[in-house]
Amino acid sequence: MIGTGLLLRHYLRRDRWMLLAWSVGIAMLYVSQAVSVEGLYATQGEFDTAAAAMQSNAAFVAMAGPARALNTVGGQVAWQATAFGAITAGLMSMFLVVRHTRAEEESGRDEMLRAAAIGRRATTVATMMLALIANLMAGALVTLSLVAVSLATQDSVALGLGVAAVGMVFASAALLAAQLTSSPRAAYGITGAVIGASYVLRAIGDVGWPVLSWLSPIGWYQSIHAFSGLRWWPLVLLILAAAGVSTAALWTFGRRDHGAGVFAARPGPARASGFLSTPLGLAWRLQRGGVVGWTVGLFLTGLAYGSLGSGVGDLLGDSATTEEMFVRGGADLVKGFYATAILMLALLSCGYAISSAMRPRHEEASGLLEVLLATGLSRTRWLAVQVLLTVSGTCLVVVSSGLGLGMGYTLAADDPTTGATYLLATVPYVAPVLVLSAIARLLYGLAPRLTSLAWAGLVFAFVVMLFGGVFRMPQWLQDLSPFHHLAATPAEDFRWQPFGALALLAAMTSAVGQVLFRRRDLEVR
Amino acid sequence: MSDPIEIHGLVKSFGNFRALDGLDLSVASGEVHGFLGPNGSGKSTTIRVLLGLLRSSGGTVRLLGGDPWADAATLHRRLAYVPGDVTLWPNLTGGEVIDLLGRLRGGLDEGRRATLIERFELDPSKKGRTYSKGNRQKVALIAALASDVELLLLDEPTSGLDPLMEAVFQQCVEDFRADGGTVLLSSHILAEVERLCDRVSIIRTGRVVESGTLSGLRHLTRTTVRAETRRRVEGLDDLAGLHDLLVDGHRVAFEVDTPEIGAALAVLQQAGISTLSATPPTLEELFLRHYGDDLAEAGEPRR
Numbered sequence: 013m014i015g016t017g018l019l020l021r022h023y024l025r026r027d028r029w030m031l032l033a034w035s036v037g038i039a040m041l042y043v044s045q046a047v048s049v050e051g052l053y054a055t056q057g058e059f060d061t062a063a064a065a066m067q068s069n070a071a072f073v074a075m076a077g078p079a080r081a082l083n084t085v086g087g088q089v090a091w092q093a094t095a096f097g098a099i100t101a102g103l104m105s106m107f108l109v110v111r112h113t114r115a116e117e118e119s120g121r122d123e124m125l126r127a128a129a130i131g132r133r134a135t136t137v138a139t140m141m142l143a144l145i146a147n148l149m150a151g152a153l154v155t156l157s158l159v160a161v162s163l164a165t166q167d168s169v170a171l172g173l174g175v176a177a178v179g180m181v182f183a184s185a186a187l188l189a190a191q192l193t194s195s196p197r198a199a200y201g202i203t204g205a206v207i208g209a210s211y212v213l214r215a216i217g218d219v220g221w222p223v224l225s226w227l228s229p230i231g232w233y234q235s236i237h238a239f240s241g242l243r244w245w246p247l248v249l250l251i252l253a254a255a256g257v258s259t260a261a262l263w264t265f266g267r268r269d270h271g272a273g274v275f276a277a278r279p280g281p282a283r284a285s286g287f288l289s290t291p292l293g294l295a296w297r298l299q300r301g302g303v304v305g306w307t308v309g310l311f312l313t314g315l316a317y318g319s320l321g322s323g324v325g326d327l328l329g330d331s332a333t334t335e336e337m338f339v340r341g342g343a344d345l346v347k348g349f350y351a352t353a354i355l356m357l358a359l360l361s362c363g364y365a366i367s368s369a370m371r372p373r374h375e376e377a378s379g380l381l382e383v384l385l386a387t388g389l390s391r392t393r394w395l396a397v398q399v400l401l402t403v404s405g406t407c408l409v410v411v412s413s414g415l416g417l418g419m420g421y422t423l424a425a426d427d428p429t430t431g432a433t434y435l436l437a438t439v440p441y442v443a444p445v446l447v448l449s450a451i452a453r454l455l456y457g458l459a460p461r462l463t464s465l466a467w468a469g470l471v472f473a474f475v476v477m478l479f480g481g482v483f484r485m486p487q488w489l490q491d492l493s494p495f496h497h498l499a500a501t502p503a504e505d506f507r508w509q510p511f512g513a514l515a516l517l518a519a520m521t522s523a524v525g526q527v528l529f530r531r532r533d534l535e536v537r
Numbered sequence: 538m539s540d541p542i543e544i545h546g547l548v549k550s551f552g553n554f555r556a557l558d559g560l561d562l563s564v565a566s567g568e569v570h571g572f573l574g575p576n577g578s579g580k581s582t583t584i585r586v587l588l589g590l591l592r593s594s595g596g597t598v599r600l601l602g603g604d605p606w607a608d609a610a611t612l613h614r615r616l617a618y619v620p621g622d623v624t625l626w627p628n629l630t631g632g633e634v635i636d637l638l639g640r641l642r643g644g645l646d647e648g649r650r651a652t653l654i655e656r657f658e659l660d661p662s663k664k665g666r667t668y669s670k671g672n673r674q675k676v677a678l679i680a681a682l683a684s685d686v687e688l689l690l691l692d693e694p695t696s697g698l699d700p701l702m703e704a705v706f707q708q709c710v711e712d713f714r715a716d717g718g719t720v721l722l723s724s725h726i727l728a729e730v731e732r733l734c735d736r737v738s739i740i741r742t743g744r745v746v747e748s749g750t751l752s753g754l755r756h757l758t759r760t761t762v763r764a765e766t767r768r769r770v771e772g773l774d775d776l777a778g779l780h781d782l783l784v785d786g787h788r789v790a791f792e793v794d795t796p797e798i799g800a801a802l803a804v805l806q807q808a809g810i811s812t813l814s815a816t817p818p819t820l821e822e823l824f825l826r827h828y829g830d831d832l833a834e835a836g837e838p839r840r
Contacts, residue, residue, distance in 0.1 A: 390610030
């Protein structure tokens, strides 16, 4: 354990901005619910009606959690923020833990550190302490921000402690995953699956089989019933689980070789297939996991939205402000709701489109590109292949989200014609999604280190979608979001001009990035 | 036919930093050319300009008769490159990478691929993330040597190889030259350079400070002479080009500028030589002389 403190200080210094961003983000998730609900309903009567409708909708319960005291601001916060707060804390913990354990081990840096005069467990223990600090910081910010908007102190403290505890459960899961496999990517995969399963288990549990919710850490967190008869004891479950899994991970750590996982790395083919030896085959091989993952994920998300069926009308009630938030396009309530759902799916698809457009940056920074471009492969062709994969992958992801939406709706409402309309309504969103991914490419062409700024474009589009109307953002500011120009299908009729203009903008932005890349120095180590 | 590599007055700046400052280098067809210099002197930068990965800021660069920036992909079909620190895709096997790089260069010699895998004792079915440093180098070396190319650009290619594999590598380079290939070999392993290279260029702070055949370079430097004579030696002090003279009775030791060695021996002969040894400078000494200049400039005592 010698050196743990030193390492922890080093980690804190390395990650200070990341920690700040994550914990502020998590706190925002909670407090923004409180703020937006506060002004949403004019009278308590209106609030009661909407709450009753939300409470009776199984799909909303499945998405958020058990519905309790929904006609209070506190109840709304606990309902809407806890599941996503827990997921975000889980993701933060996962990235922190794998980054400092398995990823360091793979890169060889860990070997260097462990050869120094530090204890064998120092890196692992310091990592868990870092995760604890990060989660406690996020929890403290949640509590403080909720108290600041005058919610009950005790319940706010419980929500904050709870998100920290559930984050630590996932941090322990990540630590265990990092012992099982020798690749950081697989460790991320396992932990991501654990987080996803926790969410799904409690979703099914909350709708009908309560016992399943008790198998999920997120379910435990929500069962503290903040702002609706608070009870503290489920927090003990979370703390015990985190301690138990961490202990198991440390036990496994003590019994494995450095660099190895519990599951041994398997050998692969000694020869490359003909397809792999082409630039496209290589790019596909490196990105196929991402394409498949995002396609399935967006399909399921679409399915979840679609299965709300035509009953969304009851849920929204007739509050004018709710309509403003959830419904686009005017005419028909149900179609308007699905126009918003499709926009949401498109914004989620940007996650794939931008991360795929950032792959070239990774290839370049790791030194792989240097060897590749020293062969007969030209820069132009290499990047063109990357673009081809990003564009076709984006189309696939967006269309699969629409397919899920259409299928879900068809199953729930027994109306295949409308289901098909919703699928078609998703397709035009390929254009604005590609605009955001083309921005990543433009930045990459300018200077690789700028590439991650492309995420800011997505954050901005999210803010405009969620708060543009409510906060009465100036029109010109909202117009900067590429999503804002498209016809809100299926509530409005599809219009060619904005779609064509966005597609052209995406193509031109990407082309400029590609030309700039051809003309700049490669970033070499 | 023009030389495979012709560089005149090459300048490369990164912001305010001038990494290459008027570098001249020419590598003739069929020769193995050693490229020596301290860390950070610009060897890798030069090679990356030759590969069209970096754009030159000034001067002229010709590679295989073409422009390395504009015709990069076409020229790359005729050459292979091995960096000093090979990165592999973590989820691709070594065999897959060899095939991939080979085919992207325009074709692999299947027979040679199999022979090389055997000679370098590489397990091609292991994933990239599980190879050690030396094994990653082997993957890149096999991919390069199994390709049908006329020029090899090797940037400290044997870092991490064991002495046995180092010997295999040297044999492979000699075979490649015997088949008429040209090699630019940047290396810190001076024994390797001494054995393989026909000509050598020494680079310092972005400029080539010495270039020529090994014997030519030796000619520019001092030879160490030790002798025992029957009588006391007279007149060595007056000789031009003589340094570090030590006289101990009938024994003398000195260093002499190689062109003056004849005159020095004539003086010794007058005293009657009983034993004599004359050692030409090793490459290491040549190299240290240029390091030594660096140290002198930095205000350190001259070695």
